Amino acid sequence: MASSEGSGGEESQVTYYTLEDVKKRNSSKELWLVIHGRVYDITSFVEEHPGGEEVLFEQAGADATESFEDVGHSVDARDMLKQYYVGDLHPDDCQNHSKKDAAIPSSNSSRTRRGKTNTVLCLVQDPKSSWTTWLIPAVAVLILGLMYRFYSADSRSS
Numbered sequence: 001m002a003s004s005e006g007s008g009g010e011e012s013q014v015t016y017y018t019l020e021d022v023k024k025r026n027s028s029k030e031l032w033l034v035i036h037g038r039v040y041d042i043t044s045f046v047e048e049h050p051g052g053e054e055v056l057f058e059q060a061g062a063d064a065t066e067s068f069e070d071v072g073h074s075v076d077a078r079d080m081l082k083q084y085y086v087g088d089l090h091p092d093d094c095q096n097h098s099k100k101d102a103a104i105p106s107s108n109s110s111r112t113r114r115g116k117t118n119t120v121l122c123l124v125q126d127p128k129s130s131w132t133t134w135l136i137p138a139v140a141v142l143i144l145g146l147m148y149r150f151y152s153a154d155s156r157s158s
C-alpha cells in the first residue's frame, strides 16, 4: 500500500509507492512505471506514445529509467512526465536511501524485504537543495565581477 510522508512540516505531501505497488498496476486497464524514482500513471498516455504502446507495456509496473534514457527522450517528453506523476518511489526501494528518509514511515511490503536486490536508483531531488542551482551561477558572476574590477584597475594604473 502507498504511504504518505509523516507528520506535517513545511514540505508538501508526497505519496510514496513501493515497487510492489507499482508492479500491481500492470494491465491493459492500468499502466504505472517508475522513472528516476518517481512513479507515473501513464494509462491515458499509452495510446498516444509516439514510440508505440508495445515498449510501454514491456516496462509496465517496473523501473523504466534505463529504457527511457536509452531512447534519449526530448525535453518535451520529459516535461510531459509531470502530468502523469502520482508520487515517489518509497525510499526503502531506492538504492540511494539516505538517513533523512528514515523519518518516512516504512511500508509493510518493503519492510519485510531486507537485503533485497530489486531496488532502484532514485534521483529525486530534495527541494531544499535547489538553492545550489542559483548559488553556483551567483558565485561565478561575483568572481567574474571581481576579476573585471581587478584587471581594469590594473590596466588604468599602468
Ligand code: HEM
Binding pocket: 040, 042, 049, 050, 051, 052, 055, 056, 059, 064, 067, 068, 071, 072, 073, 074, 075, 076, 077, 078, 080, 081
Ligand atoms: C512514460 C513516460 C514517457 C513519455 C512521456 C514518453 C514520451 C515520448 C515522446 C514525446 C516521444 C517523441 C520523441 C521525443 O520527444 O523524445 C517518444 C518517443 C519514443 N519513446 Fe517514449 N515516452 C515515455 C516512456 C518511454 C519508455 C519507457 C520507452 C521504452 C523503451 C520509450 C520509448 C520510446 C521510443 C522507442 C520512441 C521513439 C523514438 C524515435 O522514434 O526516435 N518511451 N516518447
